[in-house]
Amino acid sequence: MILTTLLAALPDQPDADEARELAERELAKHVYDAAQPTLIDRIALAIGDFLDSLTMRGVGASWSPIVVVIVIAVIVALIAVGLAIWGRPKLANRRASESALLFGEDDGRSAAELRADAASNAAAGRWDEAIVSRFRAVARSLDERDVIDPIPGLTATGLAALAADFFPAQAAGVRAAAGSFDDVRYLRRPGTAEMYAVVAEVDDEVARARPAKLAFAFAEASA
Numbered sequence: 001m002i003l004t005t006l007l008a009a010l011p012d013q014p015d016a017d018e019a020r021e022l023a024e025r026e027l028a029k030h031v032y033d034a035a036q037p038t039l040i041d042r043i044a045l046a047i048g049d050f051l052d053s054l055t056m057r058g059v060g061a062s063w064s065p066i067v068v069v070i071v072i073a074v075i076v077a078l079i080a081v082g083l084a085i086w087g088r089p090k091l092a093n094r095r096a097s098e099s100a101l102l103f104g105e106d107d108g109r110s111a112a113e114l115r116a117d118a119a120s121n122a123a124a125g126r127w128d129e130a131i132v133s134r135f136r137a138v139a140r141s142l143d144e145r146d147v148i149d150p151i152p153g154l155t156a157t158g159l160a161a162l163a164a165d166f167f168p169a170q171a172a173g174v175r176a177a178a179g180s181f182d183d184v185r186y187l188r189r190p191g192t193a194e195m196y197a198v199v200a201e202v203d204d205e206v207a208r209a210r211p212a213k214l215a216f217a218f219a220e221a222s223a
Contacts, residue, residue, distance in 0.1 A: 102136050102150055103159075103185075111141035115203070118196075127191030128184040134199045135181040138163075138174070138206060147211050156181045166211040173202040 109117070114137035121130035139159055142148040148162050156178035164171035177199040183189040 102139055103154070103156060103181075107136060109136075109140070111137045111144055111207075114140055118200070122193075122196055122200075127193060127196050130196045131180050131184050131191045131199050134196065134203055135177050138177065138199075138203045141203070141207055142166075145211075156185075163206070167206055167209050168212055170202060170205050170209060173198070173205065177202045 107114075114133045118130045118133035118137060121127075121133060135156060139148075139150045142159075142163065143150050147166055148159065150159065154162075157175075160171070160174045160178040163174045167174065180191070180195040180199055184191040184195075
């Protein structure tokens with residue numbers, strides 16, 4: 001009697017079609033996309049397989065230690081060059097969930113779109129909006145280039161501090177642009193054409209400049 005009561009209280013079990021549909025729906029969630037190996041992961045696995053082949057399969061049994069060291073050094077140099085050119089790998093789910101955030105607000109526009117919006121506002125004399133959009137373009141451009149991730153909670157001042165390590169020649173200009181952004185966005189101080197010109201010039205300079213850290217890494221790998 002008790003067993004019958006317990007069985008009756010259990011939820012209905014899905015049939016085969018329902019179970020398959022539930023499984024497909026669960027696997028379609030973005031969290032499983034994040035579990036997929038990145039390009040760097042696949043490269044690392046390929047290198048591991050190659051090194052295993054040298055020892056486990058006897059392919060490199062006749063190779064001298066110097067040859068093995070040279071092969072490994074070449075592989076490491078290629079990885080360093082790849083990181084210098086393409087930057088750090090990003091998880092797909094993080095880019096999808098965080099890349100739209102700029103200084104605490106949801107804004108998925110590209111750097112080009114933000115610059116176009118800034119230019120439109122500047123032409124109409126809406127300096128506050130123009131300054132905000134143009135500085136957001138600086139942040140979005142750095143994100144698109146895989147230099148700096150504008151993670152949630154990162155402020156304009158924080159972005160300027162991070163950018164100084166990669167663009168020391170433009171560090172003072174980026175700090176000034178961040179100050180103008182904070183002035184019009186949070187302190188409600190009126191923007192001006194001069195302030196916008198500074199932000200726009202810094203954005204153009206950073207866009208043309210090569211990140212110092214990545215340039216150094218590339219030079220080291222090429223030496």
